[in-house]
Amino acid sequence: MPDPAYMAEARRLLCSEWIKDHPRPLEYLYRLTKRGVVRVYPLMKRISPRITERLMIWGEVILKGWIFNCQMCGQCILHSTGMTCPMNCPKKLRNGPCGGVRHDNHCEVIAETLCVWVQAWERSHDMRFYGDDMRILQPPVNHALQSMSAWANMVEGRDTDVPAGWESAARAEGTDR
Amino acid sequence: MNHSPSPSPRPIRSESRLEQTLRSGRFAVTAELNAPDSADPQDVYRNALVLSKCCHAINATDGAGANCHMSSISCCALLTRAGYETVLQVNCRDRNRIAIQGDLLGAAAMGVRNVLCITGDDVSVGDQPGAKRVFDMDSIHLLRTACTMRDRGVFLSGRPIATPPRLFLGAVAGPCTPPYDWRPERLAKKVEAGADFIQTQFCFNVERFKAYMGRVRDLGLHERVFILIGVGPLRSERAAEYMRTKIPGVWIPDDIVDRMARVPRSQKREEGIRICVEIIEQVREIEGVHGVHVMAYRQEEAVSEIIERAGLLSLGELEAGGCAPADARSPQ
Known part of the structure; x- marks a missing residue:
């Protein structure tokens, strides 16, 4: 069997762990990117929706791919998960760690890397704006958005389009999302 | 016999x-x-x-340790029809949301009334590590989905569902x-998503567990x-x-x-059973503990001894036959 250490979720590029261990600047970067994308996207889309989508994807693959090892789920929530991409969890959990975390805080599947949720939890304490978002009940992943641009999906509102059954339960209980 | 007040003012569901x-x-x-690794109901x-x-x-x-055994839903169907009270375990590793929701309806139709929603051990710990990981939902999505179906x-x-599944x-x-x-x-989060009961992983470290329960009580859970x-x-x-x-998630301290x-x-x-009984006696005293879940892999015959020595089931309940079907109980 191939070594789990070579799984896509185990990749960490140069300096990326150091950058993520400083989540506060990343919060500002997130806000800046969001503001920029919201302004630029509609203009670019008017010129060419196709090229815009491609450019956005390239931007995400390069920037988010380098820092966060982005798996291109197309519905980014990493500001709500301690500036740590939850799709780097081999089980693709969106609501916190599984019960298999090892006693050295390492992942059940990839013994060489730290559990991304342990990292997310620690980083969330250093955050200023979105640290409490860790308590949000995140909805199931919409797999139809895989490989699309999360930035474009954010502006178009596709990433918050949750199943009707999920939404009704959330509304009834007054919980977020 | 229990010290903890009964939680959830919610009505019986x-x-x-x-x-x-x-x-x-x-x-x-x-x-x-x-x-069992067998197709024989016996x-x-x-x-x-x-x-x-x-x-x-x-x-x-349900495929514990990512090893293939008879499925949980079939074991539950057989036992429920024979009159036993069963808990269906549903993991997120093997099925996507379409299959799981269908299984919940099917299980309820066959008389299963309890469902345990779990993430599931990863395929890499089992005997077929090349299998595809599904993990379409996580355990909290599964809980909320089951809760939505019921409520x-x-x-x-x-x-809409014509007759919703009435599940605990x-x-x-x-x-x-x-x-x-x-x-x-x-x-x-799990309580918010709709959990009515919790079964924990093995608890061998009572001190750690006491600290955990302290925080759980602070949160009013x-x-x-x-x-x-x-x-x-x-x-x-x-x-x-x-x-x-x-085994993922199991921690046994050195002194044990x-x-x-x-x-x-x-x-x-004998010593293993004694340790288990001692742990039960200690955790029983903790406020907010409502029961025990005994996992005795390949020593099922030890369970009755543990329960009896820990004095958990009253004599009346033991004679009544626990979760066994009515016809297997002692004559009243």
Whole structure:
């Protein structure tokens, strides 16, 4: 069997762990990117929706791919998960760690890397704006958005389009999302 | 007999006998069934028989340890029809949301009333590590989905269900698994998502568990959910070493392993049972604990001894035959 250490979720590029261990600047970067994308996207889309989508994807693959090892789920929530991409969890959990975390805080599947949720939890304490978002009940992943641009999906509102059954339960209980 | 006040002022939601037991304030006992590697229903009945007299409900594992065994839903269907009270375990590793929702309806139609929603061990720990990981939903999505189906009578998509499944919903917790300070918060998420009862992973570290329960009480969760502590007998220090290194999420402190190593071989089984009984006696005293979940892999015959020595089921309940079908009970 191939070594789990070579799984896509185990990749960490140069300096990326150091950058993520400083989540506060990343919060500002997130806000800046969001503001920029919201302004630029509609203009670019008017010129060419196709090229815009491609450019956005390239931007995400390069920037988010380098820092966060982005798996291109197309519905980014990493500001709500301690500036740590939850799709780097081999089980693709969106609501916190599984019960298999090892006693050295390492992942059940990839013994060489730290559990991304342990990292997310620690980083969330250093955050200023979105640290409490860790308590949000995140909805199931919409797999139809895989490989699309999360930035474009954010502006178009596709990433918050949750199943009707999920939404009704959330509304009834007054919980977020 | 139980010290903890009965939580959840919510009305009874299912026809689950486990739910009735817990709501009546009795200390509940559940036990894990060893799902057979066999297509013979007699193997299921045989494994269930040793457990049925001493517990309120039997958990049928769903591909435990990512190894293939008879499915949980089939074990539950066989046992439920024979009159036993069962807990269906549903993991997120093997099925996507369409299959899981269909299974929940099917299980309810066959009389299953308790469902335990779990993430599932990764395929890499099992005997078929090349299998595809599904993980379409996580355990919290699964809980919320089951809760939506029951309470709102709709699928996740919002499409209506003619007769909603009346299920008593369970989740798991890992009090002795890092990150320790997050575990109570994660329990809160599970309660918010719809958990009615909790069965924990093995608890060998009582001090760690006490700290966990302290935080759970601070959050008021012990009044909103029934908590059953996972316990089990060790067979030997080698078995303990295997469990703590190979089984995800199990932590056994060194002093317990040393204690097992000190006794001669002929008394190891006895010592394992004694440790288990001691742990049960300690956790019973903790406020907010509503029962125990006994996991005795390949030593199912030890369960009744543990329950009896810990004095968990009253004599009347033992004579009445726990979760066994009515016709197997002693004549009244």
